[in-house]
Amino acid sequence: MFSSRRLAKRSIIGTRVCAPWSDGRFYPGQIQSTSTWPNGEEVYSVIFDGDGATKTFRDVDLIGPGFHTITSTALKRGQKVFITHQGREVKGVVRMMNDDDVQIELDDIIVHRRLEEVRVLESRRSARLQDQGDQDYSRLADVHPPSEPGKKRTVSHVIDVPIPAPKQRRSKGSASPSPEMEMSPHHGAKRRDEEDSYDNIMDERTAAMVLTTLSCSPVSPVFPMGIFTEKGSSPNGPGSSIGSSGVWGMKGSSGSPSPPQFSLSQSAPSGPVFGSLPNDEGLSMDSSSEEEEDLQPKRKRMSTRMVFKCTWPGCEKVSNIRSAMEHHVRNEHLKGKPKPAVSSDSDSSDHEEEFYYTEEEVSVDTVTRTFADMYTSSQDPAEEKLPPSPSHIPDHDYPKKSSPMSIPWASSDNSESDGFPASFPSTSGFPVSSWQSNNQSRITKSAERLSKPNSITGSSPRSISSHKKSRSEVKKCRKVYGMENRDMWCTQCKWKKACSRFMD
DNA sequence: CTTGCCGGGGT
């Protein structure tokens, strides 16, 4: 039924899928062939990455593009999964799962994810970016020359890396038919950026393994081999391969550190309206909306709480109650704002207040607690009102882009970049309908949001928001400008590619 | 139905 339409187009052969092994967990593999059961049912022969074993499945048993998605599956504990953690894909093991909240154990911490955010296959994108972006960035940032074979380097992930991830493409049912990275059954020593990654991987998985064993079951006291195939550990459980090449090891997907650069040069958002707009791809990819680590390594006697700070120009209001903050913003700053509910735009989300306050987590010491309760962390000026140092802005991303990091549409000489419509005909405008009337606020919102991805560098208190834009909250050029103004969309949108202007 | 956008194709 739902199995394939896409299959008709591209052959399913070779498609990466995950299939259930006898232990009930899913293991990655590729479709090797298809056939039809005597009863007329289509079945797929899957060759597992782990050891090349093949097994036949019905489409309903598979997870992958064209098949089911994990959302319709119950992951068993011990299931290996991939999630985006701190902007990059990491491998983890399911510890438990209730409803759609999955508790995943990473190398040394445990995080929770919506089932939705969990992948059972390595994401397509990561495979791609990872070996181009990773290469690039690691080149720049990695201290180690690419010729250190057995560099041991302590696993640094989870520290606080500002990931480059130009954009985050998660979800997707789960799978990824990456035509590249063919499976080479052996330790794919094909990528050159493999140097440290291999060791890293081993380290990580070993760590994960150990943890798993410790916290799960006392299976093998020696080495956690067969944790994933606990029972019997079928002679060749596809995934039982810890040390084996295991394609699960994310081959080229090194874990090389991301560039420590990024000092998030946010020019002061001295106005809700014209804070320097990112000249395009949301420069310092804000990680705010993105992933957060549910558990910081230092969770201890330091409790944390959220504080909401008003970011309205002169206002310094701080509160630790979200609703109070929203009230404040709404009543103080957004009062009398009619909130145009234009006809064609059924933009039912008017949570505009959201854009005028930041929410961050501050750690409070039991002693400071009370104080913090009423004053909630001084609002360090260094954080929000950074001196307008136009310095360096990452800015690598999509090709096109002139780089005036000033307000693109405010500068007269700026002809046409991707960032925003070159000129902003404040008076009368485009042949529009809905946009025209409320673009003002639209822009405002976006501008505001984009210009204050707040704290990402470890210095200031972490901002955890995990607002997980639920799709309907997402607004890209198309939705923002409408079909009528297609020419105002960023190039990527025009080409039906990932939007480069409104990244989230 | 609409949005976002991947993957593939054309020039």
Add this chain to the structure above:
DNA sequence: ACCCCGGCAAG
């Protein structure tokens, strides 16, 4: 490289 678009997943 630039551009276009089929078709899909998610809503």
